[in-house]
Amino acid sequence: MNTHDPIVGRYVYVQCEGKTYRTYYEEHGEGIPMVCLHTAGTDGRQYRHQLCDPDISQNFRVIAFDMPWHGKSIPPSDFHLMEDEYKLTTKFYCEFIIAFCRALELRKPVLMGQSMGGNVCLALALRYESEFSAFIALEACDHSPGWWIDPLHHPHIHGGEVVATSVFGLMAPLSPDDYRWETWWYYAQGGPGIFKGDLYFYSVDSDFRDQCQKISGKVPIYFLTGEYDFACTPEMTQRTAEKVKNSECIIFGGGHFPTSEDPAKFKEVITPVLKKILSADPERRGQGSNAFSGRSIPESRSSSRSERPAEGRKVIEF
């Protein structure tokens, strides 16, 4: 008997900054719409476990889309004529997320994003808070420098391998190997220069250190960061959360890609947050069972020695 995931994928045409973007998204579930933002250089597959989790889908309509240039969403048709390298800006990122939500006619969705998708929650909370009912900012902080670097897009360096390996250490060593390497694979499949271009937003164009205090607090923000995240350390998240009104900060034993590197651990830490969101928004929950079952996501799956002294130092040849 064949087995299918319950996920359905579609394309929607999104208008943003005068261009039309054929945008791929996947969804499953019913109830409160929850839009999920992938990390830099990858795509919505990072949410495949949450899309399939009946405990989530019975109360949330989970939607994960691929940003333009990512996954199955194509770049603008004239990309080959661009006179500058690809750079994601805060303005475009915010406006595209809003345009996507409007294209799907979503009303006050929950927004969950990780890494750059977490950081942009701060920009959206500042500029578009009335559009959302809650923010879940995974691995997010108000400023994350040090990633907009040339080796990530260089003709003498294999982009897929360097990009994927540069983020491998962001994952916790005890996260399941198969899920860590699946995450590596997502990164290795990114388009040339797209990871680096996203990091223009992440490390250069978004600096909310002097703006976080201005977030009104009308919409709750939940910050969750793994202890192995060396790009956005627990301390960086905690410092940010202290400045943001109506926020909570949760530090857990994981890494930078919680949804894909260790979905079982992520379910443990996100479930209390989702319960809070549900209790604050009871009329929009799904029509099915209304309690988290607590079911867990399945665990993943000498040469001879010749030594000779040379000029007074020890040398070993193999």
Next chain:
Amino acid sequence: MSRYGSRSSFDLEWIERWARKVNDDRILPVIGRFFTSKFVLGFDDTEYLVDVRAGKIQKIAQGLTPNDMGVEFWLKAPSSAWSKFSMEVPPPMFNDIWAMAHPLHKQLIIEGNSLPFWQNLRALTRMLSLMRQV
């Protein structure tokens, strides 16, 4: 090496044991097929030359001499940082060479020509992770 133990020194004998782990590895010849380079590992003030061809270590040497031409890059860190890096389960911020080298953390310094470092990052990352099995 115990999971939470500490190491008093990274001597040549230890480096040799690591090099033999590298040369016994069956994945490195695949992902490191084009990894041919000479680089230096620095532990405090002690330097070890590592001569790699096609993902296998051909030679290690303590210290550099005028005859050591063609060294491309240096990876230098305090031995306290390497001790954490080489634990079976390394602690946060010390579990990866780019994590240690990232401008936020600066535990590891990359000197010389960083191009071959980035070109071979995948193989190099695996090669150095085998320190956890020494």
